[in-house]
Amino acid sequence: MELTPKQQALELINKAKNILLVTHAKPDGDALGSMVAMYLVLNKLGKKATAVAIDTIANNYQFLPKLDELAHRLTAPRDFIISIDCVSATADKLAYNFQDGKLNIVVTPKDGNFKPQDVSFADGNFQFDLIIVLDAADWDQVGAIYADNTKLFQGVPVINIDHHSSNDYYGTINLVDLTATATSEILVGLIEALGPSLIDEDVATVLLTGIISDTGSFQHSNTTPKSLTIAAQMVGFGARQQEIIKNLFKTKSLTTLKLWGKILSDIKFDEIHKVSWSVVPIAYFIETGAAREETGGVIDELMTSVPGADIIVLLSEKEPREISGSIRTKKGVDAAEIAGLFGGGGHPGAAGFKLLDMDPQVAAEVVINKIKEYQAKKPQIAPEELETILDAPATATTESALAPKADTVAPAPTEAPAPEMVSERE
Numbered sequence: 001m002e003l004t005p006k007q008q009a010l011e012l013i014n015k016a017k018n019i020l021l022v023t024h025a026k027p028d029g030d031a032l033g034s035m036v037a038m039y040l041v042l043n044k045l046g047k048k049a050t051a052v053a054i055d056t057i058a059n060n061y062q063f064l065p066k067l068d069e070l071a072h073r074l075t076a077p078r079d080f081i082i083s084i085d086c087v088s089a090t091a092d093k094l095a096y097n098f099q100d101g102k103l104n105i106v107v108t109p110k111d112g113n114f115k116p117q118d119v120s121f122a123d124g125n126f127q128f129d130l131i132i133v134l135d136a137a138d139w140d141q142v143g144a145i146y147a148d149n150t151k152l153f154q155g156v157p158v159i160n161i162d163h164h165s166s167n168d169y170y171g172t173i174n175l176v177d178l179t180a181t182a183t184s185e186i187l188v189g190l191i192e193a194l195g196p197s198l199i200d201e202d203v204a205t206v207l208l209t210g211i212i213s214d215t216g217s218f219q220h221s222n223t224t225p226k227s228l229t230i231a232a233q234m235v236g237f238g239a240r241q242q243e244i245i246k247n248l249f250k251t252k253s254l255t256t257l258k259l260w261g262k263i264l265s266d267i268k269f270d271e272i273h274k275v276s277w278s279v280v281p282i283a284y285f286i287e288t289g290a291a292r293e294e295t296g297g298v299i300d301e302l303m304t305s306v307p308g309a310d311i312i313v314l315l316s317e318k319e320p321r322e323i324s325g326s327i328r329t330k331k332g333v334d335a336a337e338i339a340g341l342f343g344g345g346g347h348p349g350a351a352g353f354k355l356l357d358m359d360p361q362v363a364a365e366v367v368i369n370k371i372k373e374y375q376a377k378k379p380q381i382a383p384e385e386l387e388t389i390l391d392a393p394a395t396a397t398t399e400s401a402l403a404p405k406a407d408t409v410a411p412a413p414t415e416a417p418a419p420e421m422v423s424e425r426e
Contacts (some may be wrong), residue, residue, distance in 0.1 A: 008173045009159050010193055013042075016130035020156075021051040022074075024136040025143035026293065029213025029248065032061050033206040034134040034161070034183040039066060040206070041191050041198050050128070052145060058293040063247045064209065065202045074145050076152040079124025089114045131156050133171065135183040137164040137345060161186055165336060166345030181227040184210025188230050201238035208239040209248070216300050217249060221331045221349050249301065259290040260298045263314070269306055270368070273375040276309035277368055280316040281360045292318040299326050311338065311371060315364055323355040323363040341370055 003011070013019070021038050023031040035051050042049035052071045061067070082105065084091070089112030096105045107114060131153060139146045139153070146153055160171025163180040180186045184207045191198050199207075211231055215223045218231070235241055252260075259280075267278045280295055299314045306312065312328040325342065328350055329335040335351035344353025355363050 005173055005175045006190060006193070009161075009175050009190065012130055012157055012159060012173065013047075013132075013194065016047065018048045018128050018130075019050070020074075020128040020131045020152075021049060021134065022131065022136075022142055022145050023053065023134045024141040025145075026055050027053055027057065027135075028296070029061060030182045030184055030210035031135040032057065032064060032067075033208075033210030033213065034187055036064055036066055036070075036206045037184065037187055037191070037203050037210075038132060038134065039069070040203050041194065044198055045194065054143075054145060056291070056293065058291075058296060059253065060247045060251060060297075061209075063243060064206055074149055076149050077127045078152075079127075081122045081124045083120045083122065084114060085118040085120070088112050088118065126152055126156055128152070128156050131158045133158060133160050133162075135162055135164075136160075137162060137166045138168040139170060161190075164346060165348075166340075179224070179226075181222045181224055182210045182214035184208075184214075185227055185230055188233070199234075199237050201240065204234040204237035204239035205244065208234040208241060209244050212241075212244055213248060217245065220300075222347060249297075253290075253294070255288050255290040256294045258288040259284060259294050260302065262288065263295070263298055264302060267303065267306070269309060270372065271308060273372045274308060274310040275313065275368065275371050275375065276303065276306040276311070277313040277315065277364065278303065279360050279364045280314065282317040282320060285318075292316075295326075299328055304328050311335075311375070313367060313371065315360060315367060317360040321357050321359065323358055323360055325353045325355065325363075325367060327351045327353075338371060338374060341374065342367065 019042055021035050021042075023035045027035070032053070035053070039049050039051040050071055051069070052074045054072055054074070057067060057070075084107060089109040091107050092110035093108035094106070095108075096103060098104070133142060136142050157173070158171040159173045159175060160167070160169065161175045161183055163177055163183050163186060165178050167174070167176045167178075169176065175186065175190070177186050188199075188207060191203070208231055211227055211234075212218070214220075215227060218228065262284050263278045263280055267276060269276045284290070285292060285294075295314065295316050295318075299312060303312045303314065310330045310333045314326045316324045316326075318324050325339070325344065327335045327339050327346075329338070329348070331349075334348050336346045336348055339345050339351035339353045342353040342355060344351060346352055355366075358366070
């Protein structure tokens, strides 16, 4: 019988001795929670584990255990093999020395003589024998860690653990569960299968951090009975739930509050198309002294409160002319589908994308007009009206009511330059 992805993953982990852990660029709570959880567990199992996060970690995650042990750059040592053809000579002794910054390898022949053409070179094995990629839908999301070390990722088995519907199934083994609310949720079953008593207070805390982060503390529509059950299980293991809530939702720096104030003062709402948005030019970060990652949370905690908004968009210029877009949607509107219009992806309720070489205001015009077009193609029917229609008998009147109303169709948008799009998913 063929092994399941989970069984295959367990087999590889149990065999491996030196494991590399990576996640997506600009890691969020689920990325960090799942990576730190695996780091703690692998160390308990006696494995040599290296966890890498090259981007700055937001202040609200600094409470997580063992963050100081994460590597901020990836070095991928590889054996270098020097081969000598012994057809014309036989080796007697082998010695080496260092001289003038050089390693000299001295081969003393027993008979005959070695010639330069007898020597050849080759790359050997990497020191890592397994890579686990957590919470990343594709290699683009892993970013520079992958781009700068492609031979490593191509030469070592990869376990891809993720919950995004846009996952590219790029691993040697793909442990992808689209029904899970977070990658941290998937890890609970995997860790329990690796051995007893592996989930202690710290492991439970980082796993619960991932679940709380991706569900907005169970406020998002992706919350499931399973996620609530696993969360309760983590609290039972000693997860520090109040510490998580305090750091993720109840602690804001002065620079964050100033930045959020600017974002909220600029918020706009199109009642016809039920879309709300705000733009964060790079000047706002400079004026407030806020770090780029301090936009995190404003869209979930405040912008989604706009009455009547089905689609909420935040466009942040985190680098000059580089726009990161975040989308949140109400139930019935697919955020991942909308993000896909701009080369991104994510979940039905939360997604992201990135636009390159574009002014933030121009980006806003392009994105919002595209979303208006998207909304105009859908019947604009209020929930209470839809309920009345569904309760009514199937008559011509009902069909008429189901048709889009003329005043909800957007005017043709003004043309704007086509954006250069790259994959970025949430």
